[in-house]
Amino acid sequence: MISVMFVGHLGELSLAGASMASSLATVTGFSLLLGMASALDTLCGQAFGARQYHLLGIYKQRAMLLLTAVSVTLAVVWFYTGENLLLFGQDADIAAEAGAFARWMIPALFAYGPLQCHVRFLQTQNIVVPVMMAAAGATAACYLVVCRVLVFGLGMGSKGAVLGNAVSYWINVVVLAVYVRVSPD
Template sequence: MAIQENSKPDLESPLLPSSENGNIEHNEKQNNNKECQGSDVSGEITAELYKQVQLAGPLVVVSLLQYSLQIVSVMFIGHLDELSLSSASMASSFTTVTGFSFMLGMGSALETLCGQAYGAKQYYMLGIHMQRAMLVLLLMGIPISIIWVFTGSIFKLCGQDIEISTQAGIYACWLIPSIFPYGVLQCQLRFLQTQNSVKPLMIITCLTSIVHVVLCWALVFGFGFGSKGAALAIAISYWLNVVGVALISSSHLLVKRHGLVSLRRV
């Protein structure tokens, strides 16, 4: 009877055995650890997403604004007459496929070359790759220019309207000065992109786009150049963009005999 009375629970005895209490505490710790790990993973994903947006957002804006230069010029030409609008639209499509897209594709090779050099901390190679790419793209602008000279003849061979083809050929010829700064600009963009310096690019491109609108109005209507002025405005805007990006680069770059070395990253 005494043993049975001692085995009965009293007010101070635990409701569950000690072994079960230990298992519950262990399970609670595991659950807490899982919650902490889950919060850490979500925090890492959020931080990585923020970094990607910071890098990709300005690049998207830069690409859209660069492409908008040609669209704005065609919009101003549309206020002249239907013939000018038709010829400029055809010439813009032709030059984009045969020239600007070609330069864009060749310039994108710097993403791999400069990315490897930057990852290996061979910063002097960044400038060397950029300078070589600039030289190659400038040389490639020569055969592209020759093709653009015969734009009108190519359209006529394809059976297009003679008058529209003639005006399209004239517009394409006035676009020739824009192919060279466009190639240089693509090299500059890839050079700074690999160093995560994209916000200054966005600022310069935005300013250039605003200036381009003023240039189009001045050359198309102010000086009366018509569609020729719209094409010339594209070349001037691209050169302004090149100069602006070069000034940004020179603020933290040192020119040496073997190339450009980023002082910020050394």
């Protein structure tokens, strides 16, 4: 949503394309990955409750692999967003803008799956407040700065806004992965 707000300052066409692409990405990609990652709530919860801690990592790694494979397919769909919107009768200018925005969203797609897997992995172990809240807060603060620099400072426009989103997801993934790796728990 923040990226769309930044893009709103660039003009109506940029805003229309960003809104269209963000809506489609949420429905066709992020919601799907979120739903698939939700299986870890059950699997990791059962493993944690049964004190089979070795299964937690196995489940997380398998889910990350599966979500990455699904993301490859989704990336192909997102790559052709502009062309698909034209087939459904969307205005050519808006379709082109949405297509460009969706293409720049692909790196965020590949971060979103692992991010959700790490979140579920930590949630099932009741590791929520210190790590995930701190990671989310740091990521949000970085995102605002990165987005502003990319959109206005470097003049990337709507591409910068969506790239800033990807950068923030990847920062969040790295922070959580480092915590999982170095945590004594």
